[in-house]
Amino acid sequence: MILLDQNSKYKELLNREGIKSTRHRNSILELLEESKLPMTAEQLFIALKDKTSSIDLSTVYRTLDTFASKNLVIKTTRNDDGKALYELNHNEHKHHLLCVKCHKLISIEDCPIGELKETLKNKIDFDITGHKLEIYGYCHDCKNLNYDSKNDERP
Numbered sequence: 001m002i003l004l005d006q007n008s009k010y011k012e013l014l015n016r017e018g019i020k021s022t023r024h025r026n027s028i029l030e031l032l033e034e035s036k037l038p039m040t041a042e043q044l045f046i047a048l049k050d051k052t053s054s055i056d057l058s059t060v061y062r063t064l065d066t067f068a069s070k071n072l073v074i075k076t077t078r079n080d081d082g083k084a085l086y087e088l089n090h091n092e093h094k095h096h097l098l099c100v101k102c103h104k105l106i107s108i109e110d111c112p113i114g115e116l117k118e119t120l121k122n123k124i125d126f127d128i129t130g131h132k133l134e135i136y137g138y139c140h141d142c143k144n145l146n147y148d149s150k151n152d153e154r155p
């Protein structure tokens with residue numbers, strides 16, 4: 001019964017965006033909703049293969065591209081390997097720190113763009129309608145691992 005409620009929720013969401021509701025699309029939305037962290041298309045594909053054997057990786061990519069174009073998912077591209085991470089768009093304003101070593105994604109709750117937004121408005125009369133901020137570096141664990149393994153040298 002819960003599965004039926006979930007599928008009808010996804011069907012309504014997809015119909016509202018002009019996207020046909022299919023079993024695969026609903027399953028992708030369900031996996032993204034259940035996931036605590038953003039996922040790659042490959043991770044979604046593997047999880048879907050465990051549920052159903054009739055999906056192709058290209059279908060997962062096409063579906064995610066469609067969802068991103070309709071702002072149903074947020075796409076973040078890792079700087080080091082170019083892989084995209086996808087998460088369900090909960091319409092929350094947040095930014096990310098991305099570890100270039102372990103690929104951990106850390107959400108930043110406060111928006112650091114506020115002052116820049118005002119500066120751009122006042123100096124060059126530019127009105128920001130939206131933005132996305134990703135900062136790349138080393139997380140606490142990877143930074144300490146590199147520090148310990150390189151004889152007191154920082155990465």
